[in-house]
Amino acid sequence: MTALPLGGMTPLSSLRKYFWKYRVRFIVGTLFVVFSNYFAVLAPQITGFVVNLVQQRLPGARPVASKPVHDVLVHRFITWVQSAQFSFGWLIAVCSLTILLLAILRGIFMFFMRQTIIVMSRHIEYDQKNEIFKHYQRLDTNFYKTHSTGDLMNRMTEDVSRVRMYTGPAIMYLINLVTLIGFCVMNMLRKDVSLTLYVLAPLPLLAITIYFVNSIINKKSERIQALLSDLTTNAQESYSGIRVIKSFVQEKAMLGFFTRNSEAYKKNAVSLARVEAIYFPSMALMIGLSTLVTILIGGVQALHDSSKIGLIVEFVIYINMLTFPVSAIGWTASMIQRASASQRRINEFLLTEPTIANLPEAQQVKVSGDIVFDAVNFIYPHTGINAVKQFSLRITKGEKVLVLGRTGSGKTTLAQLLLRFYDPQEGKITIGGNDIRTMDLKSFRDQVSYVQQDVFLFSDTVRDNISFGLASPASEERVTEAAAFASVHKEIQGFAKGYETMIGERGVTLSGGQKQRISIARALIKNPEIVVFDDCLSAVDAKTEHVIIGNLYRYLHDKTAIIITHRIFSSFPFHKIVVLDNGELLEMGSHEELMAANGYYAELYRLQLTEEKAEV
Template sequence: MNDSAKADVSESQGVSNWATYKRLLAYVKPFWLAFSLAVLGNVIYAAASTGMAAAMEYVIEAIENPTEQNRILLTLLIVGVFAFRGVGTFLSQYFISYVGRQVINALRNQVFDRLMSLPSRYFDDNASGRLVSKLTFNVEQVAEATTNAVTITLREGLTILGLLGFMLYTNWKLTVVFLAVGPIIGLVVNYASKRFRRISKRIQGSMGDITHVASESISGYRVVRTFGGEDYERERFRDVSERNLKQSLKMASTQAISVPVIQVLVALAIAALVWTMLAPEIRGEMSTGELIAFITAATTMAKPIRQVTSVHAKIQKGVAAAHDVFGTMDEEPEHDGGTYSPTRVNGDITFDDVSFRYRDQLDDVLTGISVDIPAGQSVALVGRSGSGKSTMVSLLPRFYEYTGGDIRIDGHSLKEFTLQALRAQIALVTQNVVLFNDTIASNIAYGALRHCSREEIREAAAKAHALEFIDRMPGGLDTMIGDNGVMLSGGQRQRLAIARALLKNAPILILDEATSALDTESERHIQEALETVMQGRTTLVIAHRLSTIEKADRILVMDGGQIVESGRHDELLAADGAYAQLHQMQFSEQA
């Protein structure tokens, strides 16, 4: 890349960094009063620090002329300056922390709100651990940039300005000597800040990896232990942790080198100052007290200069984190352009020449799917793994958008419905039951079902044959079931999912391998419960075990993303085609 191209890239990065920082500061706006008090505190702090240096003149005079009045004045001056500075410190630190925590809270809520509205593909593309890291680690980094960095910049920046003003007022020639080192400090800061930003991005990535690996290993601990994966997981965790350590040490070394380099430069400036000061033509008419006050101001400035230059690391960390956080917030939410919002549909479903392909894939996963399902009919989808059954039912609640043809419910295209109204018509029971670390009752009456009464919850549990184990639990319906229902067996978890679907009482029911986790005894119970729940509802059933779907009104046999056979159980057996083959294979396996 040539120099002009490099310059363009760095310029555009600078612009985008400034735009990101401006967007970040917008979050401070609602808390302007607290922020103003913090600024006032910083002004008081800076005034007190400048006052300390200026007071050195009176200290020298009082030492040279120790009258009673000077003793009292000097004592009061010392106490007064420190008390004044203490008030400034409290105002600046408390109120900037208040603003910081409010910004973190607002950002976290906004990121979480956006995650709740993003399409399925976003979660397919991003590991859950990394998304959790955005909400925890990255948002904290962002707040550092908006609050601590602003405090230090204001407090120490105002202190530098105050001290410089005092030095210029005392002797401008000496001040010019001291300022000669400024441009060199600027170059050091510029180099360090670019490096900070680069390393910060890598640190955030590695923190995401750490939460990702840790959450996978913790949630999958049974598989890890059964298959002897402890050493592999330890190795994986050590690798990502090591990467994080390396990047953090690079950050620390850059910070550790840049700060003393700047201090040495300031010390050189002070040394040049002292050397020049002792020349009679420069010193002029300055008294000893003025000289001491001037040197005190120059040396006092070393700390704020160091602080202001080290704040760059915080700002660069924050800007790198903000790019990532805003990246998630700017993701396109699920497209919800429909306006049709019926209270309850009849449940007539039409697939009209539907095709679908996942993003970045060349081949269609589904092609030419056409089928009419009248309201109240039960349709079973069977076929080998990967034939497109689950994909087909995922299109109904619009977890994915079909790429060709149309799907209609009661003659209305899915795209006409609002997403909320569409999903309110569908109850879903999948093979991978999702339960929450809450009570049994809260898991059955989840989300929009929270208003349901205890009687309704008990009735749904009874129909799903779940009461027999719920009533044996120590707290009954109020028993906490642990993370993802870890206290329950597979069959019990499945029955809670079925109770949830029953309670929803939706006109369309999707059962994706709903009885796969059950033993034969439970399956018989559940089969009866499902027959109850399927009455008067349009039901799409995906099943591997063909014995569970023999009573379906219609069976669709899928292969390679297409419907290859359609009919009732006995018709399809008589046709001696793909279904008969599948049936034969299962029958011989069972035998």
């Protein structure tokens, strides 16, 4: 497994493909934002016009010294109402209705703005979760041995959720504040350049504050997400291992462990909240200063030019309109920083390439069953343990091979190398003369069944668990036949809903023996060319084991089978018996040959025979 470098890319730049995919929604949503804010900035100009009209009718009013500058639409509206010769009351009413109409138009475009951009973010969230899940399934076994399930889940849920806040609300508010500030500042500059500069003077202080606070938020956000992953992992392991916790009476200890993790998360989250709390008072202070400057300087100007009264009203409205977008700068920047931290964590996995993958020359090959281990040497990359040492073995199509050995002798490693969960550092494994590294992984594994030592069943029906490895739903006859071969059919019929019985998480509602036999049925229903059983009968009694062995002998008559176990199945006539010790081939031969050699196998066989006689 290799991690690709991020290079000079910012984490959020990896989202460009999604914005391009939904570019129509994004562009239309941006236009809705522009239209919404355009209609918003027209209302203050009409308000200023009305205020000037009222001021001119007051006793002692001075003549207007300068002609106000208006937007094109506002200018046409004012020209129209003046030419219509409305009475003063009707003129005020028409202007009021126009302001109401502008507010309605702004609201309509705001609705469509959210319907396009926020919905777009939900589509991106859906695509991103699918992309992550698909990539998780590509990653190899070693990856899952070095990463916790809780962390994997957290990156798909919490991190993707934070990224969605960027692709939706943050983008929307960013476009909104840029366009609204742009329109407001443009109109203010057209009215009075000097007053605009005075009003906007406090804003550079705001920009400096945002820059420094954002850097702090980014660091704290990454730390919080890492702590949340630890917390999720702790909870997930506690739920999965609840029976072990209860049996060892460790509820208090696990609660203490969870509390410590939760406390660390809380402290960092509170610390981040305190930093973010600097934003909003800062915004309110800067807006308050701008409003104060507007009234102060505008009031002085109004003493010399009465037309400035309407201007002051316009500027105060503009400043108040800027209150939310300017205050949203902090909120938006915070969402962007958090999304950047989360996307960086997501990219760590998305940019990780599995070491076990199809080579460019990989082809779909019909598996024949002729297996050759040629001087295979394998060291686990995450522990450095040399599990298999210069191992060689030839298995002819249709042969049944028993692999024996003590715990840690490398038996399971052989099975995982054969299924290509790992690649050996030295030597090679061939099937039908083809190196398995040149075979298409999906096609190859479709033709091989593997019953793992650690049985895993899904939270689904018995039927669906048995037919899990099939591309299409299996017939009733095929499912029951596989269950019968695994000697579990009669027990399934005894369940309340038979094959439609729901199995609890990881098969918790079943006994250990039932889980093993259902997993055997799941392997047999595929009708594979090669079957690998890895200590899959450890939880069944001797009588049931004898029945299953007899069924397997009939089922496997024309198939290649490798059975890995700690016990000797004396009733099953194996073509070869392989004995491993510390990753090396200790003994190999038929039952008669190994008994004559009087080595480890013979000793184990006599010991097992003695135990069976004692049980009888």
